[in-house]
Amino acid sequence: MKSILVFGSGNAAASLIEYLMKEAAFNNWHITVAEIAPVTTPVISNPPSHLQTAIVLIDNDRERQQLIAATDLVISLLPAHLHTFIIADCLRFNKHFLSPACIDDTLAGMHAAIKQQNLLFLCEMGLDPGIDHMAAMHHIHRIKANGGVITSFTSYCGGLISPESDDNPWHYKMTGTHDNVVLAGINGAVFKENGAVQELPYGQLFDPNRLIHVPGLGYLAWYPNRDSLRYMPLYGLPDAHTFIRTTLRYPEFCFGWKNIVELKLTDATRQYHTDGLTLQQFFHEHFANHGFGEWIEKQLTARFAQSKQLLEKLHQLLEAEQEANEEERNALQDFMMIDNKGELMDVNLDAIKSQAAATVALQMHEANLSMKQLFFLGMEDDQTIINKGICSAAEVLQFAMEQKLLLQPADKDLAVLQHEIGYELDGEKHLATSSLAVKGDNHLNTAMAKTTGLPLGIAAKQIFLGNIRETGLHIPVMSSVYVPVLQELAKNGIRFEEKDETIQ
Numbered sequence: 001m002k003s004i005l006v007f008g009s010g011n012a013a014a015s016l017i018e019y020l021m022k023e024a025a026f027n028n029w030h031i032t033v034a035e036i037a038p039v040t041t042p043v044i045s046n047p048p049s050h051l052q053t054a055i056v057l058i059d060n061d062r063e064r065q066q067l068i069a070a071t072d073l074v075i076s077l078l079p080a081h082l083h084t085f086i087i088a089d090c091l092r093f094n095k096h097f098l099s100p101a102c103i104d105d106t107l108a109g110m111h112a113a114i115k116q117q118n119l120l121f122l123c124e125m126g127l128d129p130g131i132d133h134m135a136a137m138h139h140i141h142r143i144k145a146n147g148g149v150i151t152s153f154t155s156y157c158g159g160l161i162s163p164e165s166d167d168n169p170w171h172y173k174m175t176g177t178h179d180n181v182v183l184a185g186i187n188g189a190v191f192k193e194n195g196a197v198q199e200l201p202y203g204q205l206f207d208p209n210r211l212i213h214v215p216g217l218g219y220l221a222w223y224p225n226r227d228s229l230r231y232m233p234l235y236g237l238p239d240a241h242t243f244i245r246t247t248l249r250y251p252e253f254c255f256g257w258k259n260i261v262e263l264k265l266t267d268a269t270r271q272y273h274t275d276g277l278t279l280q281q282f283f284h285e286h287f288a289n290h291g292f293g294e295w296i297e298k299q300l301t302a303r304f305a306q307s308k309q310l311l312e313k314l315h316q317l318l319e320a321e322q323e324a325n326e327e328e329r330n331a332l333q334d335f336m337m338i339d340n341k342g343e344l345m346d347v348n349l350d351a352i353k354s355q356a357a358a359t360v361a362l363q364m365h366e367a368n369l370s371m372k373q374l375f376f377l378g379m380e381d382d383q384t385i386i387n388k389g390i391c392s393a394a395e396v397l398q399f400a401m402e403q404k405l406l407l408q409p410a411d412k413d414l415a416v417l418q419h420e421i422g423y424e425l426d427g428e429k430h431l432a433t434s435s436l437a438v439k440g441d442n443h444l445n446t447a448m449a450k451t452t453g454l455p456l457g458i459a460a461k462q463i464f465l466g467n468i469r470e471t472g473l474h475i476p477v478m479s480s481v482y483v484p485v486l487q488e489l490a491k492n493g494i495r496f497e498e499k500d501e502t503i504q
Contacts, residue, residue, distance in 0.1 A: 158248025
């Protein structure tokens with residue numbers, strides 16, 4: 001009887017375990033789900049006969065090795081830093097290994113040994129990375145097979161809150177307490193755009209004005225992911241003039257997170273004694289240390305002053321228009337002026353008034369939003385006590401987000417993925433667009449759980465059925481992996497809307 005060992009349960013594993021239980025019952029496989037101690041709630045209540053549960057200490061060699069030695073394939077949903085023991089045991093006991101985590105230097109150094117033992121270690125097998133790789137390679141191989149030359153690749157992916165559950169000023173919720181949003185992007189990003197390599201530090205990532213239109217959702221903001229360049233050779237696109245992998249968020253989140261970075265709330269220096277400390281006390285202490293008053297002056301007072309000046313100019317314009325006679329009004333309505341490049345441009349007076357009013361409204365909204373977001377995180381919360389010993393600002397921020405921004409039982413999340421691939425074929429320019437939106441059912445069966453867990457479960461099934469025969473250390477860029485996985489994802493409701501059009 002074939003067996004699969006899953007490390008890690010919790011919300012992220014719900015869809016994976018449900019899928020494996022169904023397949024195990026049909027194929028006479030055995031599933032073991034091992035959660036890492038301490039566990040506050042039961043892993044799985046009333047498991048069926050083909051499934052067992054266990055609670056282990058990850059650094060307990062005897063417990064861990066006993067589980068791994070008794071299985072055929074290991075799937076780990078644990079944080080990447082806990083994989084060291086598991087990976088070494090899989091190599092020692094000759095077991096396949098699957099994970100949504102990225103390949104680190106330690107694992108990369110094991111490639112030859114993995115290959116030599118005819119094992120498959122398949123990583124980056126979730127949503128992003130994971131489904132994004134598979135969908136991208138499906139189109140890249142198709143375009144190349146038809147004779148196309150790919151010039152640009154951009155991938156947008158994000159875990160969002162579904163509009164009907166969007167009820168806070170951050171327009172964001174976490175699908176689990178292990179979502180370490182605070183560390184996302186901390187090392188900055190590098191990518192290629194219009195032929196030039198771009199490097200952005202952490203403080204410049206979260207620009208709410210970088211927007212993309214997603215069908216059915218409208219405009220979302222994006223920021224570049226870590227090192228996009230490392231994927232160019234893996235995708236077979238070393239010469240593309242644009243190659244960017246990004247994270248999607250609602251614009252309000254990027255606006256607020258830019259403020260969070262400026263306020264040093266992501267500082268990892270441990271300096272706050274949080275036992276008995278409320279969130280309100282922490283924020284007040286931190287802001288006193290980091291010039292909150294000056295930041296307020298810069299962010300809010302300056303906005304109000306600019307808005308006031310703009311309103312005054314708009315008022316003068318309206319007065320001039322009212323004092324003019326009808327012939328003068330008609331002459332004023334449409335006129336020409338020189339832009340900042342020295343070129344003539346047509347100007348419409350009504351358009352100017354509308355734009356000025358919109359600019360004032362936006363500045364007032366942003367000033368209000370800044371404070372609403374900080375208040376929501378607990379700036380004036382004198383009831384929630386942190387009680388986590390000596391912490392950094394980043395650790396307290398993570399705690400605050402877990403208290404204030406956690407997905408609630410009736411909430412639905414949304415996983416969104418969109419690829420845009422520019423290519424040339426027969427002298428014409430084309431743009432291939434591939435879009436995916438998956439909605440969660442509730443706080444347990446989330447979209448993120450589905451899109452992370454199902455690819456892992458499907459890959460495990462395909463390995464057992466002999467349809468995936470690769471060996472060595474890989475991410476899912478091979479057709480032998482992505483074809484069967486994408487096909488079965490579609491059968492489970494995870495399918496893309498695709499468009500390929502000629503562009504000027």
